[in-house]
Amino acid sequence: MVDAPVLVLAATGGQGRAVTEALLGRGARIRVMVRDPERGAARELAGRGVEVVAGSLSDEDSLVAAMRGVASVFAFTTPFEAGLEAEVGQGRAILSSATRARIGHLVFSSVAGADQDSGVPHFESKARIEADLASGDVPYTVLGPTYFFDNALGG
Known part of the structure; x- marks a missing residue:
């Protein structure tokens, strides 16, 4: 599947867009999979030749x-919209x-030190x-960023 596309989940957010x-x-x-293909960011990607599909990180059928x-798939989850359990549900x-669709490789964007029992809830x-x-x-490959420079810029 060398010529097959790469799927980017949450592609209109900060990481997905990057x-x-x-x-x-x-x-x-x-x-790319986005919640709303009619949003300006999604339409702009479509205009650049990106295939845009609608879906939700919580809906297995749309993910499959x-x-x-x-x-391959680039995946990102977030606890900041619906909470920690919702994030774990997104990951699952x-x-x-990915198992059902027989994905060849999944890249998951996590956080550095997630496996260190930090006590930080979103870790x-x-x-x-x-x-x-x-x-x-x-x-799979797990990416573990420590901090995003954009976070220092605020909202």
């Missing part, structure tokens, strides 16, 4: 549909969908998702 831009710069075929026929939905939720990845059968 990954999408990097892939576009390398000439990769890209499919988005994953069908892709070479992504992993289950602990990422650690739970990482443990699920490790016990599954989907080939």
Whole structure:
């Protein structure tokens, strides 16, 4: 599936958008999954040749549909919209969908030190998702950023 697209989840957010831009710069075929394909950011990506599909990180059926026929997936979850348990649910939905769609490789954006029992709630939720990845059968890579410079700029 060398010519198959890369799926970027949450592609209109900060990380997803950065990954999408990097892939576009390398000439990769890209499919993105967004909640609302009619949003300006999604329409702009479509205008640049990116395949845009609608879906939710909590909806396995939409995740599986988005994953069908892709070479790999970039996945990101967040506790900051619906809470820690919702984030773990997103991670589990992504992993289950990747298994069902037989994804060749999943890249999961976590946080540095998630496995260190830090007591930081959003580190602990990422650690739970990482443990699920490790016990599954989907080939994966975990990225562990420490901090995003954009965070220093505020809202």
